[in-house]
Amino acid sequence: MTRKTIGLAGTGVIGSGWAVRALARGYGVVAWDPADGAEARLREAIDRAWPSAADLGLFPGADPGRVSWAGSPEEVAASVDWVQESAPEREDLKRSLLRRLDAAAPPRTVIASSSSGLLPTRLAEGCAHPERLLIGHPFNPVYLLPLVEVVAGEATSPDAVAAALEHYDDLVMHLLVVRTEVEGYLSDRLQEALWREALHLVHDRVATTGELDDAVVYGPGLRWAAMGTNLTFHLAGGDGGIRHMLRQFGPALKLPWTHMEAPELSEELIEAMASGCEAQAAGRSIAELEKLRDGCLISVMRALRPSGVGAGRLMAEREARILAAGATAQPWAPGTAPPAPLELYSSVVAPAWVDYNGHMTEAAFLTVFGWASDRLFRYLGIDEGYRAGGHSFYTVETHINHLGEAALGERLRVTTQVLGSDAKRLHIFHSMYRGDSEELLCAAEQMLLHVDTGAGHSAPVLPGPAAAAAAVAAAHAKLPLPTLRGRRMEIPTPAPPVQPAAAP
Ligand SMILES: NC(=O)c1ccc[n+]([C@@H]2O[C@H](COP(=O)([O-])OP(=O)(O)OC[C@H]3O[C@@H](n4cnc5c(N)ncnc54)[C@H](O)[C@@H]3O)[C@@H](O)[C@H]2O)c1
Structure with a gap:
């Protein structure tokens, strides 16, 4: 098996998630993050996530300790097979970091950004090799959720895209190529529409964060792991499918039900969101909630496995590849x-x-x-x-x-x-x-x-x-037969007591 080394620049929530996914695949990680104490935090995050990664399935050679810490982004870029940038979502910051990574990486090393919505063409500006830069947008927790959106910029080469598809497939992810370079890509556009609406509903005091989460968790959210909004609505139209659905609910689409622009993030709204979420957490720490979330995600993926639907297909694929790799x-x-x-x-x-x-x-x-x-x-x-x-x-x-x-x-x-x-x-x-x-x-x-x-x-x-x-x-046939072969279970009936012989 080829043992790759993955380079990480930025080791917060997403960078540490990439670390766990790569380590569970049996690869090594070289990481850098400028924050004080970042190395210790990365190692803690890996330890915290490892039981979930193990539950999903470890490849042979997977070792949570195979992480080395670099002194600079240049050191990361110079010594690895793949660079994944996961720094804060600020275009100026990412551009200067990507330029440093680009200047130090051998020309054929692909550099992927985990950005949630920035345009790769703009991020690559000023790089000497913009052809190897692209977006590889994952989802939190990266070590469990298989989706990755691959977005090429104007200068990205087809070779870099092909290498990205091979790399993320090798990490047993679902590859969603975003064919048109748009801000927010596909999944975050959908997530943001929902989130913006939730912010409005809290802002307008229509509902609490908990009520809005109930509106997802007990209903539509259950369907989404198996079918997205479109196929779900095709079924909602009965035998008439989506055509009937659109004719029936089309007029409602004209009603001013939803807002696309988020409300102003006033201190009052931030407070309402935070106090709502803290009430939902009911005293549970982020680590406790992460553990709960991970367990539930794995259960859902396992449940989808027999039907080969969505993430269940990747679960089966992962098992087959682990077996093949360990043969x-x-x-x-x-x-x-x-x-x-x-x-x-x-x-x-x-x-x-x-x-x-x-x-x-x-x-x-x-x-x-x-x-x-x-x-x-x-x-x-x-x-x-x-x-x-x-x-x-x-x-x-x-x-x-x-x-x-x-x-x-x-x-x-x-x-x-x-x-x-x-x-x-x-x-x-x-x-x-x-x-x-x-x-x-x-x-x-x-x-x-x-x-x-x-x-x-x-x-x-x-x-x-x-x-x-x-x-x-x-x-x-030349081996001795196992002593436990051909066993059967039985509680022997006690032998009848021996009657003393009658005196002659
Ligand atoms: N959190 C999510 O759900 C999520 C999902 C998908 C993608 N993303 C994207 O991943 C990226 C990272 O997000 P996150 O949630 O991990 O944020 P985070 O705040 O948890 O982590 C960011 C890390 O970057 C480090 N950092 C700060 N300046 C840096 C620099 N100049 N160079 C390198 N590292 C630097 C910070 O110290 C921190 O450890 C962002 O682009 C974000 O949009 C986030």
Whole structure:
């Protein structure tokens, strides 16, 4: 795997979020920020966000400590593969910082600004290499939300845009290319319209900040993670779709319901907004609210995963890429001797796998064995391409034996023994150990049935994986049988008491 180093200029909310996203990807970070105490604050922010990043999924080699602090923006720009500027949203300040970064970076290094709405053409003015400057606008928290808006300026080269798309895709983000260079780009124009309206409603004493948030959270906000405003309104028109919706509600669009210009930010309005939000926070610190927000975001993304909708699609993509990146073994090659047993999967106990006692749940043990089976399939040559062809293994029976507990953050490794295979079946035995030790924590014996997924019934394994499975089964036949194989559960009925023999 290529290990990139990401350069950060500005390490506040957004810069530190980029740091966590890059570190979770297994990359290194070189950072600079002029504020006193900024390095310590960055390291604290990384520690605070790391459990959420781990919950989303860490790539092999991910290490929150892989951060070095630079003495200047020039030092950052000279030594990294990618520069991300996240300084305050002031055009003059950003322009002078970008000029310094541009003067120090090798010409092919792309420099991206996290700006929320400034025009890249204006930001690039005065740079010697404006062709490598563009906007990469993320969303807070950057380590969880996948959206990035890529905006090119007049001088930005197609190569720089292509490099940006490759870079952000590599960070498992959703790439939204803003085709026309406009202030506020796309997402912030939508967010701002809502926010400006909220400011008016608070200013006019129509509603409190809490009431306005309820108006989003209990209704439209729930829909937005899966469908944006447009598709949502297409459904709101019933069978007539958006055409009916526009005809029905079109007249209301003419009514003076909304303002586009924000009200004057008077001290009174700032106070009303702040006291409203503080009342909503109900004594909870920003760190506590961040933790709550992160947990909820991950739950929403997980819930969307099976339908492949929105951020759920990226969640599945991330899992697949982490697996592919962590693959320790190449698929079996004909004529080679498979290791006996196979050791294809290891992992660290993730926050989502533990219960209120801090230990892994039963379901999580099965999850780990599921990933180990996935690795076995890949070793046998059963991957996305094979499944797309309409074939897969389904599990038809599982026996799990629990022997020990596993705590948050502990490393687990799984060995796999193939006990038997025939045209349609694979009989396997997974053993889960604590770290590098031989302490057995859990074992699973499983029967897998090969199916034609389109026809919905069992079918013979295709020739390549069939040969691989036979080779593995032959190599593993020489191993001793696991003592826990073929176990069944039973509380034996006590034997009837022995009657004393009658006296003759
Ligand atoms: N906060 C958000 O929700 C959000 C979302 C997307 C994009 N952005 C954009 O990201 C950028 C950073 O915003 P933020 O929310 O992280 O702000 P922030 O105030 O949290 O952080 C800004 C950081 O820049 C540092 N800084 C000050 N002067 C600097 C200079 N000359 N050079 C380098 N760093 C300097 C500050 O010390 C601070 O650590 C802005 O362009 C903003 O529009 C913010």
